[in-house]
Structures are given as structure tokens and as C-alpha cells.
Amino acid sequence: MSDARPAMGFFERYLTLWVFLCIAAGIGLGRVFPAAFQALGGMELAHVNLPVGLLIWVMIVPMLLKIDFGALHQVKAHWRGIVVTLLINWAVKPFSMALLGWLFVRQVFAPYLPAEQLDSYVAGLILLAAAPCTAMVFVWSQLCRGDAYFTLSQVALNDAIMVVAFAPIVGLLLGLSDIVVPWDTLLVSVGAYVLVPVLIAQAWRKRLLGRGEAAFQSAMAKIQPWSILALLTTLVLLFAFQGDAILTDPWVIAMLAVPIAIQVFFNSGLAYLLNRLWGVEHSIAGPSCLIGASNFFELAVAAAISLFGFQSGAALATVVGVLVEVPLMLAVVWVVNASAAWYRR
Numbered sequence: 520m521s522d523a524r525p526a527m528g529f530f531e532r533y534l535t536l537w538v539f540l541c542i543a544a545g546i547g548l549g550r551v552f553p554a555a556f557q558a559l560g561g562m563e564l565a566h567v568n569l570p571v572g573l574l575i576w577v578m579i580v581p582m583l584l585k586i587d588f589g590a591l592h593q594v595k596a597h598w599r600g601i602v603v604t605l606l607i608n609w610a611v612k613p614f615s616m617a618l619l620g621w622l623f624v625r626q627v628f629a630p631y632l633p634a635e636q637l638d639s640y641v642a643g644l645i646l647l648a649a650a651p652c653t654a655m656v657f658v659w660s661q662l663c664r665g666d667a668y669f670t671l672s673q674v675a676l677n678d679a680i681m682v683v684a685f686a687p688i689v690g691l692l693l694g695l696s697d698i699v700v701p702w703d704t705l706l707v708s709v710g711a712y713v714l715v716p717v718l719i720a721q722a723w724r725k726r727l728l729g730r731g732e733a734a735f736q737s738a739m740a741k742i743q744p745w746s747i748l749a750l751l752t753t754l755v756l757l758f759a760f761q762g763d764a765i766l767t768d769p770w771v772i773a774m775l776a777v778p779i780a781i782q783v784f785f786n787s788g789l790a791y792l793l794n795r796l797w798g799v800e801h802s803i804a805g806p807s808c809l810i811g812a813s814n815f816f817e818l819a820v821a822a823a824i825s826l827f828g829f830q831s832g833a834a835l836a837t838v839v840g841v842l843v844e845v846p847l848m849l850a851v852v853w854v855v856n857a858s859a860a861w862y863r864r
Contacts (some may be wrong), residue, residue, distance in 0.1 A: 524847050534747075534845045538838070540818040541751050546765065556759045571756065575712055575821040576719075577749035581742045582654035583720035584727075586675050586706045593672040599801040600794060604673045606627045606812035607683060607790045610764025615785060616648035617641070617692045619778035623825045628774045633764070636832035638698045643776060643836025645692045646822050650685055651677040652813035654746070656806065659813065659848050663855045665806035668784070673810060681815075682713055691823075696820060701826060708825040712818055748843070750817060757820070757838055760829035787812035791855065791862075801862050812851050816840045 549556050562569045594601050610776035620641040629637060652659075653674060686709045693700045727735045758765070765771070766822040790811040816837060823833040 530683055532678035532845070535842060537747075537751055538842045541754035542758050542765070546762035547591060547852055549759030549762040556756070559756065560760060566828070571710060571821065571824055572712065572755060574749045574753045574756075575817065576716060578710065578746050578817050579716045579721050579821075580723070581739075581746040581822055583678070583716055584739060585654060585657060586678055586690070586720070586740065587671055587724075588675050588679065588721065590668065590672045590675050591679070592675055593668050595670045597666070597672070597799075597803050599797045600669060600807045601673060601676065602678070602800045603790050603793045604807045605680075605798070606793070606811060607786050607808075608677060609680065609688070611690050611789065612651075612782065612786050613645065613649045613692055613810060616644050616778065616782050617696060619782055619827065620644040621696065623761040623774070623778045627864055629775075632771060633768065636695070639832030640836050641696050642693055642777060642827060643831070644775070644825050645842050646689060646826075646833065647695070647779070647814050647816060647819040647840040648782060649692070650681055650815035650818045651810050653678060653815050653817075655795055655844070656810045656813055659809040659852055662849075662852045663809065664802060665809070666802040668801075669794065669803050670806040670810075673806065677810065678717065682709075682717065683707055685713060685818075687729050687755035693846035698831065701748065704826050705822070708822045708852050711825075712821045743754070750820075753820060754838060754841065757824070757829060761835055761838075762847075764830070764835070772833070772842070775836050776843050780847055783812045783851065785807070787851045787854075791858075792806050795862055801859050804862065809848065809851060813844065813848055814840055816844060 540737065560568065560569050624637055624644070632640065646683075651674075656674060657670060658849045660667070686705050690700045690702060690705060724735075727738050781835070787808040790808035791804055794807055819837040819840060820834065823831065823837045825835040
């Protein structure tokens with residue numbers, strides 16, 4: 520790969536700023552037009568909010584267009600890095616977040632959080648950690664000069680696993696956390712926000728690639744901004760419903776950010792060290808630890824709204840993940856780049 524460090528897209532680079540602006544816009548609009556947002560919140564079919572469902576599809580499908588499941592044959596070329604990736608993403612990350620959620624939400628910060636929302640906050644954190652990052656990991660991988668083929672193959676493999684593993688892991692951890700699991704809604708969410716978008720994206724990808732690589736890249740450049748715009752619109756809707764709770768206790772966001780930050784650095788550090796101990800090259804270890812640190816927050820937001828509603832603590836917890844994603848991941852990228860000489864010794 521080239522040593523030139525690619526620039527992040529305009530929206531991605533300032534994602535934290537956009538989220539803060541969405542908080543302000545959502546709270547303001549929710550207080551000015553409460554009836555309109557209540558009407559939007561009531562537009563549901565089979566526990567799926569229709570406006571949000573549409574926005575989630577616009578958000579997720581462009582990201583899934585990047586995934587080439589044909590790259591799965593490359594997995595064997597870097598099997599050690601893949602094993603570490605799968606271990607962190609599916610055997611460590613969701614369970615470590617459930618533990619951190621119990622420790623901080625139900626113990627350390629419990630006296631300062633709304634008692635009726637404690638279970639919901641824990642559920643949101645679990646949803647956030649149960650799905651590995653899909654799109655942004657390509658950006659993080661480029662910034663640490665990661666192997667492009669390894670990044671593509673590990674994302675494709677994680678997405679394939681997510682179709683069948685997301686619901687069982689979420690259901691198990693919610694059950695262990697004494698949170699009632701609405702299995703029908705959970706399965707509908709997986710079908711609506713994972714399986715169907717994957718099928719649509721792959722069919723669309725095949726059609727675009729049929730026109731040639733240049734046409735595919737041109738189409739992607741036009742499609743990708745819609746994903747971020749849909750995410751920001753969803754956040755405005757969410758904060759329109761969460762406004763009163765946030766104004767009453769704004770420190771909730773900071774307290775929810777603590778377990779998220781700890782799990783980012785714990786999981787990325789563990790993956791980085793395991794790759795080094797196993798003799799994996801640095802260009803593989805970088806993206807391996809980064810996908811272990813980041814989350815598919817778009818799916819988490821969608822599932823939280825479907826399972827617990829707009830005004831739930833679960834929805835707010837997943838949005839905090841969006842809020843801190845960029846600064847935390849840039850910190851991990853910096854550590855990976857700064858430690859490259861140490862890693863190779």
C-alpha cells in the first residue's frame with residue numbers, strides 16, 4: 520500500500536461535531552413541534568418505526584455496498600489475524616461490555632442515573648458492542664496503513680457471522696443481565712436491519728460492478744453521503760424525544776461514555792498484543808485491533824429504537840457510542856502508528 524495517509528471524508532472527520540449539532544437541533548425542534556414528533560414516533564409496523572426504518576436502510580445499505588463477500592477466500596492468507604479478530608469481536612467484546620455496563624451503570628453511577636432507565640442503559644451498551652464495525656473500519660485501517668485485503672476479508676467474514684450471531688448473543692446477554700428479551704422484535708430487527716440490507720446491497724453491488732470498476736467508484740462517491748445524512752437525521756429524531764431527559768440530567772451522556780471508552784481501549788489493546796505475541800505483521804494487527812474497538816453503531820441505534828423505543832435509555836446509550844466514536848478511534852489509530860517500531864522489534 521502507499522505510505523500516503525488518506526484524508527477522512529468531511530462528514531466522518533467532524534462526526535462528533537455533527538452529533539452535537541443534532542443534539543441541539545433535535546432538542547430544540549422537539550420542544551417547538553412536540554405533536555409532529557409524537558406523530559412520527561407512532562408510525563409503527565410490527566414494532567418497527569417506519570420513518571426510522573427507512574432512514575436506517577438509507578444509512579446501512581451504502582455501507583454494505585463496500586463489502587465484497589467474494590473476498591472471504593482471502594481469509595486463509597492471514598488466518599492468525601482473523602482468529603484474533605473473531606476472538607475479540609465475538610468472544611470478548613460483547614461480554615466485556617456487559618460486565619462494564621453492570622459495573623458502571625448498576626454500581627458506580629447508579630445513584631446518579633434515573634433508576635427506571637438502568638436496565639435500558641445496560642441493554643443499549645450491549646447492543647452497541649454486539650456488532651463489529653462495518654464501514655468506518657475501512658477509514659481507520661487506511662489511517663494506520665493496514666492491509667486493504669485483510670481489512671476487506673475480515674469485514675466480510677464479520678458481516679456474514681453477524682447475520683446469524685447478533686440476535687443470539689444479544690438475547691443471551693440481555694437475559695444474563697435480567698432484562699426481558701422481546702425475541703420477536705429482536706428477530707424482526709435482525710431481519711430488517713441486517714439480513715435484508717445485506718441482500719439488497721449485494722444485489723446492487725453486483726449490478727454496479729457490471730458497469731465497470733470506474734462506474735462503481737463513481738456511483739459510490741454519490742451514494743455514500745446519503746448514509747451520513749440519514750444517520751444525522753435519525754439522531755435529530757432521537758434527540759427530539761430524548762430532549763427533556765437530557766436537559767434534566769445532561770451528565771448522563773458523560774457517564775455512559777465511560778464504559779464505552781474503556782471497552783474501546785481494552786479490546787483494541789488486547790487484540791494488538793495478541794497479534795504481536797502471535798507474530799502477526801503490523802499491517803494486519805492494525806485493522807485487526809481497530810475492528811475490535813469500533814462498533815456498527817448504525818445497527819445498534821436501529822435495534823435499540825425497535826426494542827425499547829425512541830425515549831429509552833438504550834437508544835440514548837447507543838447514540839453516545841456515535842458521539843465518541845471518532846475521537847476514541849483516532850486515539851487508537853495514533854497509538855497503533857506511534858508504536859509501529861516497538862511492535863516490529
